Amino acid sequence: MWKWLHPYAKAEKSYTLSGKLMPWFLAVALPTFIVGMIWGLAFAPADYQQGDSFRIIYIHVPAAMMAMGAYSTMAIAAFIGLVWQIRLAEMTVAATAPIGAVYTFIALFTGAAWGKPMWGAWWVWDARLTSELILLFVYLGIIALYNAFSDKVLAGRAASILTLVGVINLPIIHFSVVWWNTLHQGATITKFDQPSMATDMLIPLLIMIVSFAAFLGFMVLYRFRNEILQRESHRPWVIALVQQSSSSVNKRG
Amino acid sequence: MNPRRKKRLLITSSLIVGLSVAIGLTLFALQQNIDLFYTPDEIINGKNETGIKPEVGQRLRVGGMVLNGSVQRDPESLKVSFDLIDNKAGQVTVYFDGILPDLFREGQGIVAQGVLKSRNAIDAFEVLAKHDEEYMPPEVADALKGMDHLKTQQSN
Incomplete structure (x- = not known):
């Protein structure tokens, strides 16, 4: 059943495959970003209470969702990496962490900028905001831990274990607005119910979510390829690749 | 699945389950304060x-x-x-x-x-x-x- 996956445990195969997939992710991310941004910022109607300030949702929600999406990816990769001892899975963890951290930061920052005019406070220590901040710290911890070891096999394993420890935060973030009294509002679209949003506001939001997801995929593949090249730099296939590309550069120059 | 993998699977799964239970109980105990x-x-x-x-x-x-x-x-x-x-x-x-x-x-x-x-x-x-x-x-x-x-x- 999983036979077709086996060749991709080899770094070279994965490197070529991710190289082929990368442009497709970018091809989705860029147009959806442009369309979603223009639609969301210029054409979507203003909110009945918040006016134009609500438009920050078009950055805030996709960033927050993909911050958690990136973490789920890392957790799955970490689990596979630990159980089946596949180095590439551990590289995926290392490659995804900084991108997830940036997404989390964007979500926190845009949330604070929205909170000041709407709630009247930049920051409130409610369950949603605090658990999202913890997510940022977990991301930073994973990045720091991975870079703390010079032996990358050990580093990958340590980072994977920390990733699995932090995965408990995900349901806490998602359900924090349900389980506790929070200042943060409840879920608008990620619930088993009709979205509590007018359709002409919702469509650009969904487009933005697709865009952020595709961009996440693109960046992960990009960093994943880098990670492979760095870790495998002494392998014959990488050396051959480097020679090939440098000779083609020489020919062009 | 070979025995070593099975063991690792067991260890990793119990890590996740154990931690979830611990955190769950902590949050339950702190419910009023959160x-x-x-x-x-x-x-x-x-x-x-x-x-x-x-x-x-x-x-x-x-x-x-x-x-x-x-x-x-x-x-x-x-x-x-x-x-x-x-x-x-x-x-x-x-x-x-x-x-x-x-x-x-x-x-x-x-x-x-x-x-x-x-x-x-x-x-x-x-x-x-x-x-x-x-x-x-x-x-x-x-x-x-x-x-x-x-x-x-x-x-x-």
């Missing part, structure tokens, strides 16, 4: 599970809906008072001296931080507007007026 605010009903009748009531003089946050027609402003100063209600029987009065957030209005959910003055009065030093998760253009909101959609979103 709540950002009391609802008016909880101030008067105590928390649902424990029945613990806040004491007079205690610093706390209260969250609820501003009762229609209860906002009274002092014409000479920024002092303002209003009643907060929830979907149960609770009703408390909040006294505040300062600038209210833009979203503050009657029927709006708010969270106030302050000191409990008496059983059902709070001296607030901070008032935050709580927004609900509904987004709609003004025309839709006008069309919905009179329906109870604004009332269904209580302080939870």
Whole structure:
């Protein structure tokens, strides 16, 4: 059943495959970003209470969702990496962490900028905001831990274990607005119910979510390829690749 | 699956399960403390599970809906008072001296931080507007007026 996956445990195969997939992710991310941004910022109607300030949702929600999406990816990769001892899975963890951290930061920052005019406070220590901040710290911890070891096999394993420890935060973030009294509002679209949003506001939001997801995929593949090249730099296939590309550069120059 | 993998699978899974249980129990034990605010009903009748009531003089946050027609402003100063209600029987009065957030209005959910003055009065030093998760253009909101959609979103 999983036979077709086996060749991709080899770094070279994965490197070529991710190289082929990368442009497709970018091809989705860029147009959806442009369309979603223009639609969301210029054409979507203003909110009945918040006016134009609500438009920050078009950055805030996709960033927050993909911050958690990136973490789920890392957790799955970490689990596979630990159980089946596949180095590439551990590289995926290392490659995804900084991108997830940036997404989390964007979500926190845009949330604070929205909170000041709407709630009247930049920051409130409610369950949603605090658990999202913890997510940022977990991301930073994973990045720091991975870079703390010079032996990358050990580093990958340590980072994977920390990733699995932090995965408990995900349901806490998602359900924090349900389980506790929070200042943060409840879920608008990620619930088993009709979205509590007018359709002409919702469509650009969904487009933005697709865009952020595709961009996440693109960046992960990009960093994943880098990670492979760095870790495998002494392998014959990488050396051959480097020679090939440098000779083609020489020919062009 | 070979035995070494099986062992690793077992260790990793038990790591996740064990941690989830530990964190779950911790959060369950801290449930009361993680709540950002009391609802008016909880101030008067105590928390649902424990029945613990806040004491007079205690610093706390209260969250609820501003009762229609209860906002009274002092014409000479920024002092303002209003009643907060929830979907149960609770009703408390909040006294505040300062600038209210833009979203503050009657029927709006708010969270106030302050000191409990008496059983059902709070001296607030901070008032935050709580927004609900509904987004709609003004025309839709006008069309919905009179329906109870604004009332269904209580302080939870």
